[in-house]
Amino acid sequence: MKKVLSILLIFLFATSMMFAGGAGESQAPKGKTVVEIWSNDRHDLEYLLAKVSEFNAKSDTIEIKHTTVVENYPNMLVMGFTSGNAPDLFYMNARGTGFDLKTFVDANMLTPYPDSLLDDPEFAKVTDARKNIVEGVNAINGVPYAIFNVRRSGTRMIYNVDLFKKAGITKFPTTLAGLVEAADKVTKVGNGQFYGIATCASAQFERWLEGIINKSGVYHYDFKKGVFNFDGYREGILLAQKFFSNGSMFPGSNTQGVDAMRAQFANGTFGIWGNASQEAGVFTDQFPIEDFEWAVAELPSLDGTVKGTVDSRPQKGLFMFSSSKNKDAAWEVVKYLNSEEVVKGYIEKGYALPLSTYMQKVVDMSGAGRLGDFAPVPYEGLYPSVPAVTVAGDNYAVSIWNAIVNGSDVDRLIADLNKRYNEALERDLKIGKVKRIVIPNFDPLNPNKEKVQFLDK
Amino acid sequence: MLSPAVLLLVITSVYPFFWLFRYVLYDYNGFVAYFTGTYNIKRAFTDAVFWKSVLHTFEYAIGKLILIIPISLGLAVFISRNLPGSNTFRIIFFLPTVISASVYSLIFTFIFAVFRGPLNTVLEAMNLITRPIDWLGDPKWVMKSIIVVAVWGGLGNYMIYFISGLSSISEEIYESCMIDGANGTQTFFKITLPMLSPILKVILLLAITTAFKDYQSILVLTNGGPDGRSHVMFSYIYNLIFAAFSSPQIGYATVLSVLAALIIGVITAGYLYLARKLDDVF
Structure with a gap:
């Protein structure tokens, strides 16, 4: 009986260790560049994982690995960076609890968004990128480190x-x-x-x-x-x-x-x-x-x-760690996750409200339940x-x-x-x-x- | 022979302490350190919230110790009699010890709920109170409530220590007492308690140091509120480093940690000095 109990305990321990890292995607096939993203949002996980899977199925060169880190998120980001295990990208909402953008920037932890991306027609249309740069929230000294694509009221x-x-x-x-x-x-x-x-x-x-x-x-x-x-x-x-x-x-x-x-x-x-x-x-x-x-x-x-x-x-800003070794691939992922298709679906599922003028026009809020009551x-x-x-x-x-x-x-x-x-x-x-x-x-x-x-x- | 242990102690305890100690003169947020001179030290001596938290620590520790030691000793004596059901009770009383403090504290937040909370409902049904009590939000009640949770969570542990101490007392001594006509009270105070002295000394030392360092339950139950009424030293220090709504104040928290360590050190030394007699009892 004791042996059975011991085996059961070891099994439970091993299983729990397997899941201790959070919900993540499986390892990338050979030849693909892995872009790792961390998020602290659980409510939209199903939708985002579906979109990540779609991307991974289509792309021959890039594999997105999405991990949810719920507890102690800002500290986990810091520990990830200092221990050399930081993801390439991480999601953070505006004025995210415990996250001080200036501290991250002063410590050279982040990569600014390039002008080429800010001026990319699709990206600019979906996010109103240049209009939504707020000092201390997603920019320091006017330099943007993330662009949000949706908002809550x-x-x-x-x-x-x-x-x-x-x-x-x-x-x-x-x-x-x-x-x-x-x-x-x-x-x-x-x-x-x-x-x-x-x-x-x-x-x-x-x-x-x-x-x-x-x-x-x-x-x-x-x-x-x-x-x-x-x-x-x-x-x-x-x-x-x-x-x-x-x-x-x-x-x-x-x-x-x-x-x-x-x-x-x-x-x-x-x-x-x-x-x-x-x-x-x-x-x-x-x-x-x-x-x-x-x-x-x-x-x-x-x-x-x-x-x-x-x-x-505003929500769903993707920040890039300066330690990322796959910056070009990561910018491609940023573009994909800010594409009209991904953002439109996100809003229409009722996860958030549209941020840009363009998205406000194109989304159909009829399926978003009572979210319409909170219109901007x-x-x-x-x-x-x-x-x-x-x-x-x-x-x-x-x-x-x-x-x-x-x-x-x-x-x-x-x-x-x-x-x-x-x-x-x-x-x-x-x-x-x-x-x-x-x-x-x-x-x-x-x-x-x-x-x-x-x-x- | 001792060198691996000493090396481990230096790496895991001494070095981190001195590593952190250098930030006493800095405003350090985990990345960037700004030299502030003696500001952190001056601030520590004028920080009313910290010194109140020191008083709360004593209130909490004394309240917890006064309850937990006699109750766990009583339970140990009761269970050691090997009455029917003793083993079941041993498991029941020990169970809280294996549950995480965060988990049982969270459960207690529901038990302590003011509006239609289980505890208030029972007390109102028994006509013991006329209106619901805000157990965790009323400054009069909050520390008492926290102490109850701490006692519930910790007594199983001390009960086991006492049971192991009781098992080392020979049955023959009790038989001699019975033959001499000693009653239960006399046996307890003249035989059991004196013979438990050496282990009692260790248990009290553990209980005192644990009580002065407790803060996990408090973070879950009240996070130091209302208005700092339930902040103990380490909950306050924890909030300075890990508070969600302000940047970490690691330099200042280090100064307070050193002060807290000194306070606990003095208390422990004082206890060990006073407890010398316990070694001589038997």
């Missing part, structure tokens, strides 16, 4: 229409004060059975509240002066504190994971949930909502008007990345969220954030770690329109 408010009706609300509010009131009304009607609004354990402040503040023309970095300034966040924080003081925030949502909260929303236990277009698939496939009607609304703002840009993140709006875009300073203490999002939950003094919080962030900026400028980013004619509704200036002091 900016944050939207997804709400339970049935609960709104029960609370007597007929229209989704357009102001944050109105949102506080609506959440309170739903909570009161719920009487402990359902609540107004929720967040989750990760990115609490950024999930939807910061978008509301940004839409109001307020940002934490003053691009005109090149300093951090949190003064404009005051009103939003004071209003958001009411979600906790009046009990309309779903109990415990602050410590539950995102999927736990999605499941709660799908169960009808709270009325309002904020997130981007990925929720279209979540509430139709992962946690399908069948028992009530749900709808999608644009984010409110502080005064009901649009004065600023809401971050809307004019004020969604991307801010240039602000200087990545080393701040002592909690970052601003965590500090602000703590103040919202605890109901603590907002003026003191803002003074502390201004002090800590600007001290860190001055210190990091002095040691040459960052440059001051200034856009003299910065327009919050067109944050990428003007040229960025990089100052040493």
Whole structure:
């Protein structure tokens, strides 16, 4: 019996080791150049693997090896590079968690995109390559290191229409004060059975509240002066504190994971949930909502008007490691994965929204389910990345969220954030770690329109 | 004879420590190091979050030790009596030890769920609470909840140590006690506990150093929240290096790691000094 158990354990161990490397394609036939790609996306794996197989079947010279690395992705990329095991290409979405483009570029880890590719007619048409170069997001000093081909929407408010009706609300509010009131009304009607609004354990402040503040023309970095300034966040924080003081925030949502909260929303236990277009698939496939009607609304703002840009993140950017020994073959793969056929199919499957003007015209969204509810709006875009300073203490999002939950003094919080962030900026400028980013004619509704200036002091 | 072991120790422990130590004077993000002079050291002594995390570490370690040692000893004594079902209970109590801390912590996040969570539902049904408790989000409750998880996850391990210690005590001694008319309490305090002293010393040393270094469960349960209330030294240091939302602060984290190592070293040395008596008991 012990022998049988030992053999079984060895078998299980060996099998688990075989799969430990993640989902990958098989080895290339002889004579073909292998281009290895890493991705941290699981939701689109089936589609991309199918497209990779099609390419491999057609190409006599190149074999794509696609590997999914889900856990600890940015660190795995770094370890891969430093140990000489990096792939040729890797996918990264705009402002990917834990990924700092400047650090990768400063360490000479990346290869810039060549002009020949940026100006390739098919590539330019599908991606609007030259129009979608954003400082700190896919470019450093104006040099692009990736081009995105799709996007997800900016944050939207997804709400339970049935609960709104029960609370007597007929229209989704357009102001944050109105949102506080609506959440309170739903909570009161719920009487402990359902609540107004929720967040989750990760990115609490950024999930939807910061978008509301940004839409109001307020940002934490003053691009005109090149300093951090949190003064404009005051009103939003004071209003958001009411979600906790009046009990309309779903109990415990602050410590539950995102999927736990999605499941709660799908169960009808709270009325309002904020997130981007990925929720279209979540509430139709992962946690399908069948028992009530749900709808999608644009984010409110502080005064009901649009004065600023809401971050809307482009996706599926392919970065090339400088260590790649097969750069020419890898650029061919980049071209293929950004071809109209691949990108069109990707969008029509409902994985993301179109990014370029051309793709917006040619895709048929009828098969993309509720993704149509998250169609792009004019004020969604991307801010240039602000200087990545080393701040002592909690970052601003965590500090602000703590103040919202605890109901603590907002003026003191803002003074502390201004002090800590600007001290860190001055210190990091002095040691040459960052440059001051200034856009003299910065327009919050067109944050990428003007040229960025990089100052040493 | 010892040279391979010493060599391994130097390669895997001493060298990495000194390799890292050179970054104490730098802002180092894993690729590029920017010289910052003594800034990291000054910052360490004025970092309120870190010093609070030191206090939380003591709170966590003391809370865990006060519960885990008596409970695991009690279970070991109970199981060593070889009553019917002892082996089954031995396996049940030991099972959490073989489960990854991340996995059982994740399970506890569901148990601790506020709205219709299993624990709150049971307590409400028993009329022990009138409204749901936010076990992981309320500063009053969060550390207690984390300690419960830590005790649940670790007691099987210490129970096994105690069982092995108990098995080394001769049955004849217990028989002599019975003949002399000693009751169970007297036997436990006058025979069992003193004779366990040498192994108790080792178990306590392991328990103390483990408790002061624990942080994996905390990362899964609360990641140091709410508002840093459950940050222990190493969860804070881990976040400085691996935080998803800011660039790594390896130089500063190194300074804090050295401070944390010093704190644990002093506690361990203090314990070993105080525990000298345990060697002399038997």
